[in-house]
Amino acid sequence: MFAEVMGGFAALANPETFLYLVGGFLMGLVFGAIPGLTATLAIALLLPFTFAMELTNALVMVMAIFMSGIYAGSVTGITVNIPGAASGAITTMEGYALMKRGHGAKALSLDALASSIGGVLGAAVLMFVAVPMSEFALMFRTPDKFALVFMAVVTVVIVAKGSIWKSLVTVSLGLMISTIGFDNMVAQGRFDFGSANLIEGVQLLPAVIGLFAICELLLQGGSKARTAAETPAFKVKHRDFWPDWKEVRDIGFWTYVKSSVIGVLIGMLPGGGASMASFVAYAEAKRVSKKPEEYGNGSHEGLAAAESANNAMCGGAVVPLLTLGIPGDSVTAIIFGVLLIHGLVPGPGLLTNEMATIAPMFAALMVAAVFVFLSVLVFGPYYIWLARMNRGVLYAFIAMVAMVGTYASTYSGFQMWMALAIGIFAWLLRLMSYPLVPMLMGIILGPYLELYMRRTLITSNGDVMAFFTNPISIGLYLMTALFIYFLRIKAPKVA
Amino acid sequence: MTMTRQALFALFILALDVAYLQQALQLPRPFATGEPGPSLMPMVLVFTLGLGALGVLVQELRGTAVHDDDEDANFSLRTVALIALTCGFAWAFEPLGYVYATLCYAFGVAWLFEQERLGPVKAILTSVVISAGITGVGWLFFVTLFDLFLPSGYF
Numbered sequence: 001m002f003a004e005v006m007g008g009f010a011a012l013a014n015p016e017t018f019l020y021l022v023g024g025f026l027m028g029l030v031f032g033a034i035p036g037l038t039a040t041l042a043i044a045l046l047l048p049f050t051f052a053m054e055l056t057n058a059l060v061m062v063m064a065i066f067m068s069g070i071y072a073g074s075v076t077g078i079t080v081n082i083p084g085a086a087s088g089a090i091t092t093m094e095g096y097a098l099m100k101r102g103h104g105a106k107a108l109s110l111d112a113l114a115s116s117i118g119g120v121l122g123a124a125v126l127m128f129v130a131v132p133m134s135e136f137a138l139m140f141r142t143p144d145k146f147a148l149v150f151m152a153v154v155t156v157v158i159v160a161k162g163s164i165w166k167s168l169v170t171v172s173l174g175l176m177i178s179t180i181g182f183d184n185m186v187a188q189g190r191f192d193f194g195s196a197n198l199i200e201g202v203q204l205l206p207a208v209i210g211l212f213a214i215c216e217l218l219l220q221g222g223s224k225a226r227t228a229a230e231t232p233a234f235k236v237k238h239r240d241f242w243p244d245w246k247e248v249r250d251i252g253f254w255t256y257v258k259s260s261v262i263g264v265l266i267g268m269l270p271g272g273g274a275s276m277a278s279f280v281a282y283a284e285a286k287r288v289s290k291k292p293e294e295y296g297n298g299s300h301e302g303l304a305a306a307e308s309a310n311n312a313m314c315g316g317a318v319v320p321l322l323t324l325g326i327p328g329d330s331v332t333a334i335i336f337g338v339l340l341i342h343g344l345v346p347g348p349g350l351l352t353n354e355m356a357t358i359a360p361m362f363a364a365l366m367v368a369a370v371f372v373f374l375s376v377l378v379f380g381p382y383y384i385w386l387a388r389m390n391r392g393v394l395y396a397f398i399a400m401v402a403m404v405g406t407y408a409s410t411y412s413g414f415q416m417w418m419a420l421a422i423g424i425f426a427w428l429l430r431l432m433s434y435p436l437v438p439m440l441m442g443i444i445l446g447p448y449l450e451l452y453m454r455r456t457l458i459t460s461n462g463d464v465m466a467f468f469t470n471p472i473s474i475g476l477y478l479m480t481a482l483f484i485y486f487l488r489i490k491a492p493k494v495a
Numbered sequence: 496m497t498m499t500r501q502a503l504f505a506l507f508i509l510a511l512d513v514a515y516l517q518q519a520l521q522l523p524r525p526f527a528t529g530e531p532g533p534s535l536m537p538m539v540l541v542f543t544l545g546l547g548a549l550g551v552l553v554q555e556l557r558g559t560a561v562h563d564d565d566e567d568a569n570f571s572l573r574t575v576a577l578i579a580l581t582c583g584f585a586w587a588f589e590p591l592g593y594v595y596a597t598l599c600y601a602f603g604v605a606w607l608f609e610q611e612r613l614g615p616v617k618a619i620l621t622s623v624v625i626s627a628g629i630t631g632v633g634w635l636f637f638v639t640l641f642d643l644f645l646p647s648g649y650f
Contacts, residue, residue, distance in 0.1 A: 048643075053641070164550075167547075186533055222574050391611075396626065404513075407645070432501060
């Protein structure tokens with residue numbers, strides 16, 4: 001395994017692959033930092049291009065976008081009090097307080113260092129945990145696989161922000177969309193209304209483009225441009241971004257490590273995501289802090305804890321995707337699509353059979369985490385520009401890539417209409433504050449949930465107790481119950 | 496007890512659920528041939544969607560719903576115009592070809608955002624430049640760099 005992981009790093013030495021890594025990193029940085037845009041959108045827009053990319057380049061680029069996009073969510077939060085993504089909300093609270101006191105460069109520097117440490121630790125955990133977990137997953141039988149997918153679906157519903165009823169609606173809608181088309185076990189079309197296009201089912205690409213790109217375009221249509229007063233000037237020099245090592249020592253190595261471990265564990269949880277990781281790590285750091293009164297008023301410790309967890313989550317989120325075939329959030333759900341496009345099926349057999357192909361992903365995640373710290377030294381003084389980017393250019397570009405990308409990768413005008421229809425429906429759902437991530441997870445996990453449910457019932461002659469007889473299944477159902485208790489009934493609070 | 500827009504939307508979801516159920520009932524019934532069959536999962540989903548929508552509806556009618564509205568999510572005429580433009584683009588893409596369709600579409604989208612900053616007349620010029628640039632960049636990426644097919648139109 002060690003040799004294959006090293007082979008992953010060696011793959012990055014290929015100039016073309018390295019260029020994709022840098023390109024992905026910059027793309028994630030821009031999309032993550034611009035309020036309203038996210039790493040998910042960046043990867044969604046990249047999806048059509050991956051059809052024509054070499055697999056290694058596609059995976060490396062996606063990983064770089066993931067790492068830098070999650071980090072950059074906090075950049076405009078610190079500089080202009082507008083987080084680029086929800087995951088940057090806690091960092092914004094602490095970082096902007098420092099910015100107002102004239103310590104903006106210091107906040108950005110601590111933010112980048114913590115993100116780098118978290119990202120590197122998360123990638124390291126991924127490298128060590130993925131293969132053993134994958135080997136364990138090979139023991140899963142069909143009822144266990146059903147229990148696993150069921151756990152993912154339930155967890156996605158309970159961790160989604162807002163009303164649990166609304167999450168239930170959107171995950172059900174996603175699962176319903178997955179039932180459209182030819183039945184995967186008997187020769188029977190379903191919900192296709194006699195259309196030759198619908199009989200193939202709803203493809204992942206137009207669904208992702210609709211849910212994240214078209215929907216975002218329509219949402220931005222309803223939002224006003226920010227004024228110059230909301231994005232004030234920020235004049236600093238490159239050297240201001242070197243971290244003050246005394247402050248780093250004050251924060252303490254243990255804070256970084258503990259927050260990173262929290263981030264990795266939450267990343268492994270289906271639906272966990274960066275927001276929850278930063279939230280829980282921040283709450284834990286505050287609980288044990290010697291200076292809890294500083295939290296909320298520019299705490300270095302709080303900022304470091306939130307950001308370490310944020311980026312450590314990236315490594316954790318990839319673990320269930322590669323080992324169990326369960327995407328943990330919207331980004332890994334799209335990575336799932338990238339793997340499928342290239343004929344690789346995420347799941348227990350992937351790492352045992354294709355480790356050499358997947359290893360560059362691990363290496364890219366770690367190298368991108370190191371780039372995070374380097375990026376603030378290079379681009380720090382220019383971060384303010386990201387919040388001022390021309391909206392006409394930005395949204396015309398997103399609209400073009402979304403629609404043309406859908407056509408170019410499917411050669412079908414119908415799929416453009418499908419992306420648009422899903423986008424309009426997703427926009428309506430967002431207008432009504434329904435979460436969209438459960439819908440995407442439903443679309444992706446639906447075929448597996450149905451397949452394992454039906455196979456279990458067929459082999460047991462319809463006996464539903466077959467779902468509850470294997471120790472692994474029972475363990476997974478108990479974990480589901482625990483998640484419901486800890487994440488919904490007894491959810492952690494920051495205040 | 497008032498009918499809020501949230502309650503109305505929950506009713507819309509319920510209507511979708513009924514339409515889905517109507518289609519699901521046309522499939523062979525679960526276990527009709529001894530196997531779960533293609534309609535078992537849809538039947539389960541009819542139940543879960545209905546449960547979710549009813550949960551939202553009841554909370555809204557009782558006034559116990561907690562609204563955590565998305566601050567970015569507003570309805571505006573610009574959104575309607577964006578939908579219309581995108582429909583037009585999807586319709587004209589193959590007949591007009593990539594270049595002309597994208598020039599028009601990118602111009603329209605850019606103008607809708609630029610007129611807010613520059614005013615309707617000045618925005619025309621910048622939008623022309625933006626749309627030309629984006630069409631060129633799109634061609635560069637899709638065709639030159641990634642060797643993907645884009646239509647050249649019927650004319």
